[in-house]
Amino acid sequence: MRSIRHYLCLATLVAKVTCDAVVDGKLSFYTSSWESWDENVARWSAYEAPTFSAIFKPETEGELSQGIEYLARHKIPYLATKPGGHGNVPTLGTYQNVVQINLDNFRHxxxxxxxxxxxxxxxxxxxxxxxxxxxxxxxxxxxxxxxxxxxxxxxxxxxxxxxxxxxxxxxxxxxxxxxxxxxxxxxxxxxxxxxxxxxxxxxxxxxxxxxxxxxxxxDEGGLHYNADMVFTDDSVHGVVETARNIIEAGLDPSLFLILGYVYGAEAKKPLLIVNIVYAHDEEEGRKMAQRFASSPKDATNPITRLSFRETNMDFSELGSGKAIPGVCDVNLKNTLYTASTPTLFDADAMKAVYESFGSFVREHPGANRSILLFEAASGQAMESLPQDYSAYAHRGKMTTNAIIQATWDEDLDGSVANAANAWGKGARDLLAKPEVSGYDKLYAYVNYANKDEPLAALYGYDKEHQQRLTSLKQKYDPHAFFNAYRPLPLEISGWDLPASSKASQSDRDEL
Ligand SMILES: Cc1cc2nc3c(=O)[nH]c(=O)nc-3n(C[C@H](O)[C@H](O)[C@H](O)COP(=O)(O)OP(=O)(O)OC[C@H]3O[C@@H](n4cnc5c(N)ncnc54)[C@H](O)[C@@H]3O)c2cc1C
Missing domain, CATH: 3.30.465.10 (Uridine Diphospho-n-acetylenolpyruvylglucosamine Reductase; domain 3)
Incomplete structure (x- = not known):
């Protein structure tokens, strides 16, 4: 490893820095001639992604500290990440030609x-x-x-x-x-x-x-029950009603429920799917899955289940990602939108997003890995903690999260990106309407966010909470080095600015 290291003068990377500042060659920075460069700068999403002028890959805490001190002293912007970083909020893309602080040696x-x-x-x-x-x-x-x-x-x-x-x-x-x-x-x-x-x-x-x-x-033992189901399009009212009943009755803390659409390559249209994972109890899990079984055709909202696959998995398989093959592939292009609902699914809105999803992929077949999913889990454990337990502002607000993810590969003229954003934003705006979401304003999980949500929708509407966050930013990041990820404003007035005018990398000029 050390033999391929490039002990470089940062002056070659960032013109304003002088050579003698390279800490006597103790810190190593790799440039694009490094044979492992491509795999280290790969991103889960190559759309509106950060780019790097050099990679700093510390091996010890001491090196990490020295390197950051060096970069800060020379006003060199940096971003901590690792190969294949999955962060995809578009504000990451304002970080261009920054130094990557590569944390791959810190995976213990x-x-x-x-x-x-x-x-x-x-x-x-x-x-x-x-x-x-x-x-x-x-x-x-x-x-x-x-x-x-x-x-x-x-x-x-x-x-x-x-x-x-x-x-x-x-x-x-x-x-x-x-x-x-x-x-x-x-x-x-x-x-x-x-x-x-x-x-x-x-x-x-x-x-x-x-x-x-x-x-x-x-781990109390026993396997986790998993069921994957596909339904006919016209089952949407029945499936949505069943899911809503399950949620409104108070979600079982052992249940993780996913409902939504994935694009069926053979069917050439979005498929209505439900995935159930029930912790440690096969019997209870199966009972839950049974609620989505095909119903008589003359039921008010009939369900026709086209396929039903059950598996049992241990804890290590829960995070294996087998359910969506290829989800870890890097360097595709992705744009995400999200909105939360308390308990409601709205079948008419679901039908409308189904239609818009279908048109988007029909017009842009390269986007056929896109998905639209609702994830639902009990808020019981989260809500047992006080509202101000942590900076996370949405305790009790995020029982159900919509993840609207457009994924595509080639896009020669930017038209797919435009269509992807139009679809994602349109679907998000529809699902976030008060009469659909059940909330009077948008609540969105920052890790699934895009760039147009008000900051308050991500970090909280409460003014005291906002003041506390801004004070923290002033204290711990006064020069805005950590502004890549839907940045907190350094001034309280920043909470009311439109999303697009938020401070970013340029704030470091004030250092
Ligand atoms: C396929 C997929 C599955 C997902 N599954 C889930 C899920 O199950 N639950 C969920 O809540 N979210 C999930 N997300 C969303 C996820 O939380 C965000 O995409 C997140 O930013 C990914 O973090 P990362 O470390 O992989 O990415 P990175 O791009 O490496 O980092 C994202 C941001 O975090 C910062 N960061 C990373 N490591 C550190 C560190 N050690 N110290 C300080 N800052 C750091 C980076 O600087 C960057 O600003 C998923 C996303 C994808 C694409």
């Missing part, structure tokens, strides 16, 4: 004697989940192995088992964070508790998490 995952787990800042779900499983422990985890744990956790962290254990960030016990100038601090309830609060929901804005430690729960 260790279960401690007190059963907590400590993971490195670059860990992915594939590092976390098997380690937990081997120790007979579990916690809320994401559904796909390739996703970074910290990118997920810092926005809140939804996933499998959240009905039981709450958000991933709800289980955070402590973190070690490198600040914008390389200083490393601890954050927990006892030390730097303001940073600890902010990390859990608005954490992309405040520093680089070197490592973090979480509470875990015993």
């Amino acid at each position: 995952a260790v279960v401690n004697p007190d059963h907590s787990i400590t993971i490195g800042g670059g860990a992915k779900m594939v590092d976390l989940i098997p380690t937990l499983h081997a120790a007979g422990r579990e916690m809320t985890v994401g559904s796909f192995p390739c996703v970074g744990v910290h990118g997920v956790m810092l926005g809140g962290g939804m996933g499998r088992l959240m009905g039981r254990y709450g958000l991933i960030s709800d289980a955070l016990l402590r973190a070690k964070v490198a600040l914008w100038n390389g200083t490393i601090i601890e954050a927990s309830e006892k030390v730097n508790s303001d940073m600890f609060w902010g990390l859990r929901g608005a954490g992309h804005n405040l520093g680089v998490v070197v490592e973090s430690t979480y509470k875990t729960w015993p």
Whole structure:
């Protein structure tokens, strides 16, 4: 590894920096001539993505600290990430030709004697989940192995088992964070508790998490029941009504329910699907799946189930991503929109988004990996915590989240991107209408967000909450180094600006 390192003068990368500042060659920066460059700069989404002028790949905490201090001192913008980073909020794309702080050497995952787990800042779900499983422990985890744990956790962290254990960030016990100038601090309830609060929901804005430690729960044994079902198009009213009944009765904390559309390549149209995952109890899971069984044709809202596949999986398979093959592929183009609803699904709105989804893919066949899904899980564990437990602002608001994801490959003239955004935004706006969503305004999960939502829709409408977040930003990121991910405003007035005029990379000129 060391033999292919390029000990470079940063002057070749960022013209305004002088050569002698390269910390005596102790820090290594790779340029695009590095043979592993392409795989390290690959992104899950190549659309509105960050680009890099160099890669800084520290091997130790000390190196990480020194490197950040160096970059900050020379006003060189940077972004902490790892190969195949899944972050796709379009504000990441305002970070062009920045230095990548590559956290791939920080992927450790260790279960401690007190059963907590400590993971490195670059860990992915594939590092976390098997380690937990081997120790007979579990916690809320994401559904796909390739996703970074910290990118997920810092926005809140939804996933499998959240009905039981709450958000991933709800289980955070402590973190070690490198600040914008390389200083490393601890954050927990006892030390730097303001940073600890902010990390859990608005954490992309405040520093680089070197490592973090979480509470875990015993794996009570037994497999997790999984059912994948496909329905006829005209089952939409019956399926939606069934899902609504399940949700309105109070979602079972052991259930994770997904309902929506994936594009059927053979059928050449979106297919109405339901996926049920029920924790640790095959019998209860099967009962839940049974509620979506085909009904008599003369029922008021009939259901015709075209296919039904049951599997049982252990905890390590919950995050294996097998349900959607290819979901971890990198360098495709994606644009996401999202909206939350309390309990409602609206069948007419579902039909309308089905139609618009179908037209979008018919006109742009290269976008046939697009999806439109509603994820629903009990808020019981999340809501057992006080509203101001962490910076995550939507406790009790996100029982059901729509994920509207347009995915495409080639786009020579930008027309697919335009159509993708028109479809995604149109579907989001329809689903967020008060009469459809059941909310008087938009509530959106920052990790599924685009760039046009008001900041308050992502981080909270409460003015005191906004003031607290802005004060944190002023204290911990006064020069706006961490502005890639739907940045918090440094001034309270920034909360009322239209989304497009938010501060970004350019704020660092004030350093
Ligand atoms: C296929 C797929 C599956 C997903 N599944 C889920 C899911 O189950 N639950 C869920 O809640 N969300 C999920 N998401 C959304 C996900 O939370 C965001 O896309 C998230 O930004 C991905 O983080 P990452 O670390 O992979 O990406 P990156 O691009 O590496 O990072 C995203 C942002 O986080 C910052 N960041 C990353 N690591 C650190 C660190 N150690 N310290 C400080 N900042 C850091 C980066 O600087 C960047 O601003 C999914 C997304 C995709 C594409």
